[in-house]
Amino acid sequence: MDDKDRELLRILEENSRLSVEEIGSMTNLIPAEIEARIHALEESKIIRKYTTVINWEKAGNAEVSAIIELKVSPERDFGYDRIAERLSRFKEVRTLRLITGTYDLQLMVSGKNMQDVSRFVSEHVAPMDRIRETATHIVMKSYKENGNTLFEQQEAERLPYSF
Amino acid sequence: MRNFVSDRAREIPPSGIRKFFDLVMTMDDVISLGVGEPDFRTPWNICESGIYSIEQGVTSYTSNRGLQTLRDALSARLASQYQLKYSPDDEMIITTGVSEALDIAVRAIVNPGDEILIAEPSYVSYAPCVTLAGGTPVPVECTEEDHFRLNPDKLLEKITPKTRALIINFPNNPTGAVMKKEDLEPIADILSDKDLLLISDEVYSELTYESSHTAAATVKDLWERTITLNGFSKAYAMTGWRVGFLCAPKDICDAALKIHQYVMLCAPVMGQVGAVEALRSAEDEKTSMVNEYRLRRNMFVAGLNKIGLTCHVPEGAFYAFPSVRGTGLSDVDFAERLLKEQKVAVVPGSVFGRGGDYHLRCAYAVSRKDLSEALTRMETFISGL
Ligand SMILES: Cc1ncc(COP(=O)(O)O)c(C=O)c1O
Numbered sequence: 001m002d003d004k005d006r007e008l009l010r011i012l013e014e015n016s017r018l019s020v021e022e023i024g025s026m027t028n029l030i031p032a033e034i035e036a037r038i039h040a041l042e043e044s045k046i047i048r049k050y051t052t053v054i055n056w057e058k059a060g061n062a063e064v065s066a067i068i069e070l071k072v073s074p075e076r077d078f079g080y081d082r083i084a085e086r087l088s089r090f091k092e093v094r095t096l097r098l099i100t101g102t103y104d105l106q107l108m109v110s111g112k113n114m115q116d117v118s119r120f121v122s123e124h125v126a127p128m129d130r131i132r133e134t135a136t137h138i139v140m141k142s143y144k145e146n147g148n149t150l151f152e153q154q155e156a157e158r159l160p161y162s163f
Numbered sequence: 164m165r166n167f168v169s170d171r172a173r174e175i176p177p178s179g180i181r182k183f184f185d186l187v188m189t190m191d192d193v194i195s196l197g198v199g200e201p202d203f204r205t206p207w208n209i210c211e212s213g214i215y216s217i218e219q220g221v222t223s224y225t226s227n228r229g230l231q232t233l234r235d236a237l238s239a240r241l242a243s244q245y246q247l248k249y250s251p252d253d254e255m256i257i258t259t260g261v262s263e264a265l266d267i268a269v270r271a272i273v274n275p276g277d278e279i280l281i282a283e284p285s286y287v288s289y290a291p292c293v294t295l296a297g298g299t300p301v302p303v304e305c306t307e308e309d310h311f312r313l314n315p316d317k318l319l320e321k322i323t324p325k326t327r328a329l330i331i332n333f334p335n336n337p338t339g340a341v342m343k344k345e346d347l348e349p350i351a352d353i354l355s356d357k358d359l360l361l362i363s364d365e366v367y368s369e370l371t372y373e374s375s376h377t378a379a380a381t382v383k384d385l386w387e388r389t390i391t392l393n394g395f396s397k398a399y400a401m402t403g404w405r406v407g408f409l410c411a412p413k414d415i416c417d418a419a420l421k422i423h424q425y426v427m428l429c430a431p432v433m434g435q436v437g438a439v440e441a442l443r444s445a446e447d448e449k450t451s452m453v454n455e456y457r458l459r460r461n462m463f464v465a466g467l468n469k470i471g472l473t474c475h476v477p478e479g480a481f482y483a484f485p486s487v488r489g490t491g492l493s494d495v496d497f498a499e500r501l502l503k504e505q506k507v508a509v510v511p512g513s514v515f516g517r518g519g520d521y522h523l524r525c526a527y528a529v530s531r532k533d534l535s536e537a538l539t540r541m542e543t544f545i546s547g548l
Contacts, residue, residue, distance in 0.1 A: 011458065025465045026458040026531075156204065160187045160508055161180050161197040163287045163336070 001046075004029065008037055009046070016050040053148050064138065065094075065110040066117050068125060069103035071133040080104060083130055092120045103135065114138065175291045179514035183498065187508055194537045195508040196525040199336060201400035201481070205437070206448040209399065212440035213433045221432060227424040229257025229408070230435045236442045237408060245368075245378040247391065249410040256420055257438075259430045261366045261394040261407040266292050267426070268362050268390045268409055269330075271418040273298040277327040282313045283516035284484075286336045286364065290516070293330075301326070302517040307486065310475055311340035311518070315349040322353075328360040331379070334367035337515045337524035338484040339460075339477020344377045351383040360415075361389045366407070367480040369398035369449060372457045374478070380410075387412055390419075395434075397480075398449055399441040404434035456481050459527045459534055466538040470545055472523075481528040484512065488521045490548055498523060504547075505540040 004027070011023055020031040020038075027034070041047045056062055074080050080098050084105060088096045095108035107125075111117040118136070126134050142150055178184075180197075187193055204210075228234065234251035241247040249255050258264040265288060273279060275297040281289045283302040290300035303321050305311045313331060329350075333342040342350075354361055363379035380389040394407025407430075409419055460477065467474045467485045474485035487497045494511035501507050512522030527534060 007454070010454070022462070022535075025462040028461050028465075158195075158198055158200070158202070160193065160195045161184055161510065162199045163510075163514075 005037055005041060008034065009041065012038075012047070012050075053146065055150055063110045063112060064114050064117050065108060065142075066121070066139060067137040068107040068109055068121060069135040069137075070105040070107070070125070070131050071102075072104045073130045073132060074104075075130065083128070086128075087125070090120070090124060092117075092124075103133075171295055171297075174294055179287075180510060183502060183508065183510075186499075186502060190502075190506060193502070193506045193508050194529070194533050194540070196527070196529060196534075196537055197508040197510050198526050198528065199482075200402040200528065201397060201452065202528045202530065203400040203452050205400050205404070206441070206445045208444055208448075209401065209437045209440045213404075213437045216436040217433060221436060223432065225257075225429045225432050225435060227420060227429055228255065229430055230432070230439065233257055233435050233439050233442075236439055240442055241378075241410070245376065246381050247378045247410075248386075249391075250413075253413045254410055254416050256409045256416060256423055257430045257435055258394075258407045258409055258423065259405045259427055259434075260396060261364060261392050262288065263423070263427055263430075264392045264394070264407045264409040265289070265362070265364065266295075267419045267422040268392060268411070268415075269293055269298070270296045270422050271415060272328055272360055272362075272390075274327070276325065278323060278325040280318070280321055280326060280329040280359075281516070282318075282329070282331045284311070284335070284337050284512060284519035284522075285330070285516055286332055287515065289330050289332075298327070299325075303329075304517040305335075305338070305340065306518055307475065307522075311335060311338035311484070312342050312346050313350060315353055318350065318353055322357055322359070326357070326359060328362055329354065330362045330364065332364040332366075333379075334371055334376070334477075334479025335482075336367065336480055337482050337510070337512065337519065337522075339480045339482045341371060341373075341478040342377070342379075343374065344382055347377060347379055347382040347385075351385045354388060355384060359388070361385060362392065363389055364392045366392065366394050366397055368393060370453060370456060370481060371479040372453070372460060376479070390415060395438050395441055399438075399445055400452065401434070401437060401441065404437050405431055406434040406438045456527065459529075459531055462531065463525070463527045463534050463538070466535070467525075467541075470538065470542040472541070472545070481526055483525045483527060484522050485525065486522055490545060492548070494519070494521050494523055501541065501544050505544045507537050507540050507544075 020034045023034050024031050072083055075082055087093055092109050092111055093107050094110055097106050099106050109117055121136055234255050238249055238251035269292045273296040277298045278301045279293045279298045280301050280303050282305055293300040301321055303318050305313050368376040380386045380391050390411040392409055396402040464474050464476055464483050472485035474483050477483055487494055494513050498509050498511040510524040512519030512524055
């Protein structure tokens with residue numbers, strides 16, 4: 001892991017579809033070296049996955065999301081890990097984090113509609129052992145996801161020439 | 164009626180790109196590599212601090228020198244980053260961009276008939292500023308063989324008894340050239356020996372890609388004979404905020420302040436507030452902009468060389484300065500035909516003075532996507548010649 005690896009990661013995080021030739025011209029590394037480095041980063045699970053940021057609402061397939069906060073009684077020897085890992089197996093759970101503050105776990109859950117989400121929470125999450133309290137917040141609108149703003153921004157006016 | 168336009172104003176030649184400007188306005192789908200400013204938005208924390216200050220009613224004049232908080236922060240930053248020591252109280256003026264700093268610096272030091280040397284190719288406002296101040300601009304050519312650095316021998320050749328000062332700009336607009344400490348040392352010796360002043364425009368100091376910037380005033384004993392100009396436009400993508408600064412030994416600074424107080428009064432207060440925030444907490448954003456420029460530079464310069472426009476590697480600023488000599492066209496013809504035939508706007512190098520002809524200034528402060536489309540169009544253009 002060195003500065004060149006970190007530079008590759010920054011480039012890929014922003015656009016993972018660039019070819020090794022394109023990355024090569026930007027970094028002055030030869031394609032074979034880039035391939036080797038990326039392979040190593042994948043093997044060591046620093047690169048977890050290549051994915052796409054999609055505005056599903058625009059694609060006519062809007063989902064309903066909710067933030068679910070849970071108070072959990074930790075288990076002896078395991079703390080929050082076992083219950084958190086169990087919860088993360090549900091495909092509805094998109095993000096799951098252990099947090100400080102009033103609640104312990106925070107989940108981002110999504111489903112086709114409101115009923116879907118509330119059924120998931122009431123049937124699968126709330127009844128679990130060790131879950132003492134839940135709070136559900138339905139997401140009304142998303143303005144930014146993972147560093148990507150989802151609203152249209154006006155292009156700033158730039159002169160075609162300036163010295 | 165008489166012609167009321169002054170001789171001096173008339174002496175200033177019209178802009179070398181007027182016709183390009185008019186042409187581009189009639190066209191759609193142009194990719195412009197002609198813009199000398201960052202394509203990034205100002206980091207949001209800086210914008211937010213400006214908005215907040217307006218809400219708080221911070222809308223009046225500041226002291227002529229500029230906000231004390233800004234000068235204090237700047238003085239500390241220059242010392243820690245460049246070992247450049249300027250007192251915030253009497254060796255520094257906050258100006259309305261480097262543009263104003265340059266103007267008041269020149270006016271503070273030029274007597275009628277003085278010759279002011281300008282290392283060219285250079286930013287276009289140096290010579291007119293000198294002319295307006297009653298001086299005579301004298302170009303010193305920086306050549307491609309010297310990687311567009313200022314060659315001490317060429318400098319010596321141009322010095323006469325009338326010479327008063329030298330204006331340099333590294334990292335350079337339009338060539339991207341950088342002068343390191345060892346390149347500046349022989350220049351320092353000459354300036355001391357001939358008792359000349361140096362005006363060093365370092366507005367691209369934060370945009371270097373191979374090594375960190377050397378401030379001219381830190382080289383040998385240049386400090387006592389240097390006016391350092393710099394600003395926030397390029398490093399923090401703040402061109403429209405209009406904040407720059409002038410640093411110089413007290414006597415020169417006092418003279419420049421007299422001019423500044425009458426012609427400008429003070430730099431815009433919102434800009435100054437934004438600049439304080441820029442120094443306080445925009446380093447990460449600045450670094451990621453610099454990283455992005457570096458990637459673009461590497462890909463663009465490699466692309467230019469591949470399509471036959473030879474280009475030295477620019478170590479700073481955000482300009483590539485390829486040669487068009489191999490194409491048989493002059494820089495002006497190349498730029499005009501490229502715009503008309505392939506809709507790519509670049510600036511002909513001769514606009515930037517001596518040593519610029521047969522070159523193009525291509526600003527790579529545009530998205531990578533546009534850069535690679537521009538390269539494709541340029542390749543098509545060249546193969547059709
Ligand atoms: C070399 C050089 N000096 C000064 C300026 C003007 O900068 P400012 O926006 O601070 O007036 C520019 C802008 O393009 C420049 O390239």
